[in-house]
Amino acid sequence: MVRVAESDLRKQKRELADAQVVLARRRRYGQKMYDTKREPRAVMKLRARTAQQSAGKYRIMHEEKLAEAKERLDDAAEAVRDDDEIRVDLPYTAVPPGRTVLTLRDLVPAYGARVTGGLDVHGPERIALVGRNGAGKTTLLRTVAGELEPVAGEATAHVPLRFLPQRLDVLDGELSVAENVARYAPGATNNLIRARLARFLFRGARADQRAATLSGGERFRAALAALMLAEPAPQLLMLDEPTNNLDMASVRQLTSALEAYEGALIVAAHDLPFLESLGITRWLLLEEGELRETTPEAVG
Known part of the structure; x- marks a missing residue:
């Protein structure tokens, strides 16, 4: 070719x-x-x-x-350069150290584990949310994102928040990659969107490709670009099992993109090597209906 x-x-x-x-x-x-x-x-x-x-x-x-x-x-x-690294600057995602970005108080999701007492997330913490399948990680993230109403308690985000679910339904399959990004950044010019997308490896005609025609890795990269380039810039980013169904090249691309992210990060995943590569500063475990602090050694 x-x-x-x-x-x-x-x-x-x-x-x-x-x-x-x-x-x-x-x-x-x-x-x-x-x-x-x-x-x-x-x-x-x-x-x-x-x-x-x-x-x-x-x-x-x-x-x-x-x-x-x-x-x-x-x-x-x-x-033929699908293993290229994403190299992007995201200065507007920065959060001052110590600033509270998320508050959880006696949170009881519709199902799954509860958060007894209080939990605060500060910028720019990088939190790993771990636990067995079915423990309630996805339910907790969806509740924090506002997609599910809690049975009781409080989940309050104090900064712009974006959530990337496993199903990647943040994309409209009938729209192009550039048009999807424009939905999240309506104030950005077409030239600016394309310049930013080029850093996410969508260059030239690739930015005009319909989301429905993308490969799995490309679709994930497009969804990530749409959220990370959103306006206002997300200062709390939550990812649910982001490495599921990604090949090694796509995982490397995800890691390089998250290196440029300067806000608070919460990642639910089972992939411990991937989590450790993100520079995780705090580990939270969902187990037996409760959320508690843990260590990577205890998880491993």
Whole structure:
């Protein structure tokens, strides 16, 4: 695919060079006709204007073909660089140390584990939420995100919060990647959205691809981009089993994206090596209906 695109780019470069030779030849012929005054002056001026307009269209046509060939090459090269790292700056996600970003008080979710007493999350803590399947991790995160009403107690976010669920339903499958991001950042210009998406490895035509046609890894990356580039910037980000169904390249991309995130982070996961790679500062365990502090050694 890359070789085909490179061949097409060389072809378009040759055709543009040939076109420039043709145009130069035409200009010399026109100047010769004008110098020898073989036709009336008015006729020669009209002919010169017409030739100039035609030459401009001819040149623009070849320049556009060359630009399209370059974009196809970029897309082809990107297609074989699926293990590229995400490199993005997210300064607006920063939270001052010690600032309370989330308060839980005697929280009783609709089902699953409860939070007895109080729990505060401060910026920029990185919290691992662990526990066996069915312990209630997803229910707790959905309750904090406001998707589920608690039976009792309080869950209050004091900063902009975003939640990325396992099912990735934050994306509209009928919209393009760029259009999905625009839904979360309505004040951002199209050029700014595309520039930011390029850092999430959606470059050129890839940003125009419908979400429904993306691979699993691409869909996760698009969902992550939509939430991390949202306005206002999320200063508390919650992820539910983010590495499920991701290949190694996608996990590396997720890790590099989260390295740039400066807000508070809560990640529910079973993948201990992945959690440790995030620089987790606090471990919370859901067990026997209660949420309590733990250590990575106890989890392992």
